[in-house]
Amino acid sequence: MTPQHPSPTDPSSTTSAGRGLAVRDLVVHYRDDDGTTATAVDGLSLEVEPGEVLGLLGPSGSGKSSLLRAVAGLEPASSGSITWDGADLAGVPVHRRGFGLMFQDGQLFPHRDVAANVAFGLEMAGEPRARRRERVTELLELVGLGGFADRAVSTLSGGERQRVALARSLAPRPRLLLLDEPLSALDRALRERLAAEVREALTTTGTTAVFVTHDHDEAFAVADRIAVMDLGHLLQVARPVDLWHRPASQRVAEFLGYEAFVPAGVLPGVEDDALVALGPGSLRLDPAGDLRGTVRSAGFRRGVVEVVVEVEGIGPVTVVEPSAPDRAVVGPGEQVRLTVDVDAVPRLG
Numbered sequence: 001m002t003p004q005h006p007s008p009t010d011p012s013s014t015t016s017a018g019r020g021l022a023v024r025d026l027v028v029h030y031r032d033d034d035g036t037t038a039t040a041v042d043g044l045s046l047e048v049e050p051g052e053v054l055g056l057l058g059p060s061g062s063g064k065s066s067l068l069r070a071v072a073g074l075e076p077a078s079s080g081s082i083t084w085d086g087a088d089l090a091g092v093p094v095h096r097r098g099f100g101l102m103f104q105d106g107q108l109f110p111h112r113d114v115a116a117n118v119a120f121g122l123e124m125a126g127e128p129r130a131r132r133r134e135r136v137t138e139l140l141e142l143v144g145l146g147g148f149a150d151r152a153v154s155t156l157s158g159g160e161r162q163r164v165a166l167a168r169s170l171a172p173r174p175r176l177l178l179l180d181e182p183l184s185a186l187d188r189a190l191r192e193r194l195a196a197e198v199r200e201a202l203t204t205t206g207t208t209a210v211f212v213t214h215d216h217d218e219a220f221a222v223a224d225r226i227a228v229m230d231l232g233h234l235l236q237v238a239r240p241v242d243l244w245h246r247p248a249s250q251r252v253a254e255f256l257g258y259e260a261f262v263p264a265g266v267l268p269g270v271e272d273d274a275l276v277a278l279g280p281g282s283l284r285l286d287p288a289g290d291l292r293g294t295v296r297s298a299g300f301r302r303g304v305v306e307v308v309v310e311v312e313g314i315g316p317v318t319v320v321e322p323s324a325p326d327r328a329v330v331g332p333g334e335q336v337r338l339t340v341d342v343d344a345v346p347r348l349g
């Protein structure tokens with residue numbers, strides 16, 4: 001691994017030289033009152049190409065917000081550099097970076113109506129009133145709030161507020177939009193729907209963006225590439241499909257939801273000793289299968305049945321089966337046989 005391209009085997013991890021955002025060997029420290037320092041970002045390098053949506057994924061405390069805040073200029077870098085189109089941003093204050101910010105709680109201005117919230121950045125930029133009005137209408141349409149211009153912010157639902165916040169942050173056409181857990185205050189169903197809408201708004205407007213989340217489903221729904229962080233380090237950067245099928249390490253695979261890690265030789269018909277990961281999608285219930293297991297639990301979830309099976313010699317693995325009204329559902333304690341889908345069992349390097 002080189003710091004510039006953490007996954008050199010993944011062609012999608014390379015970017016056009018010097019364009020867009022480049023973070024090089026960045027370190028962000030926090031100094032406590034007692035003089036001790038905590039390292040939140042530890043020598044991290046990353047690039048974001050113009051027009052790209054990068055998902056920044058990692059567990060709580062992995063340093064995602066610290067990285068985002070450093071890029072925004074809200075947190076000083078202890079060492080390393082942050083550049084945009086090759087120009088160093090050290091010493092460039094937050095409001096001169098041309099970057100937009102969007103947070104979990106939207107931070108709308110309560111005394112302005114929806115249109116005035118969206119217009120805020122345009123006013124700051126000195127846009128004439130007619131152009132502002134036009135742009136506000138365009139942005140509210142884009143986020144699905146066409147008739148909302150005159151609404152008071154206090155009358156909006158949580159999802160509507162975040163749509164307004166998104167419209168407001170897109171209105172001045174930031175050269176980079178930094179989104180820090182913008183959906184995490186919303187309930188799961190709304191979050192899934194809005195994640196798709198955010199992606200559409202970003203790609204329709206061609207906005208370059210970094211989207212921080214600790215939810216891998218959300219990262220998969222929003223991002224062109226996903227950067228996985230842990231303990232201030234970058235573990236892997238890859239397109240969602242490559243990340244899922246080729247996680248670079250057990251740590252990445254665990255974080256994505258893989259459940260069992262065994263030598264490949266444990267699987268029927270496989271003879272090498274590489275470590276492999278099994279998770280949802282790796283196994284199928286099959287009366288003629290070579291693996292045996294005991295059902296621990298079975299739950300219905302939006303058209304599929306998720307069956308957790310204690311697989312002999314492997315451990316618990318979730319099996320996802322399509323649901324049908326006349327198909328018998330297995331229950332806890334039941335003995336089952338399973339087949340491996342070898343294409344859905346990544347080898348860990």
Ligand SMILES: Nc1ncnc2c1ncn2[C@@H]1O[C@H](COP(=O)(O)OP(=O)(O)OP(=O)(O)O)[C@@H](O)[C@H]1O
Pocket residue numbers: 030031038039040058059060061062063064065066067214
């Ligand atoms: N202002 C601060 N002072 C001291 N330590 C801090 C400060 N902000 C963050 N940290 C520490 O830096 C580390 C990284 O925190 P950060 O908020 O960047 O992580 P995160 O991945 O965004 O987490 P979360 O998903 O919980 O927001 C953590 O150990 C955290 O305790």
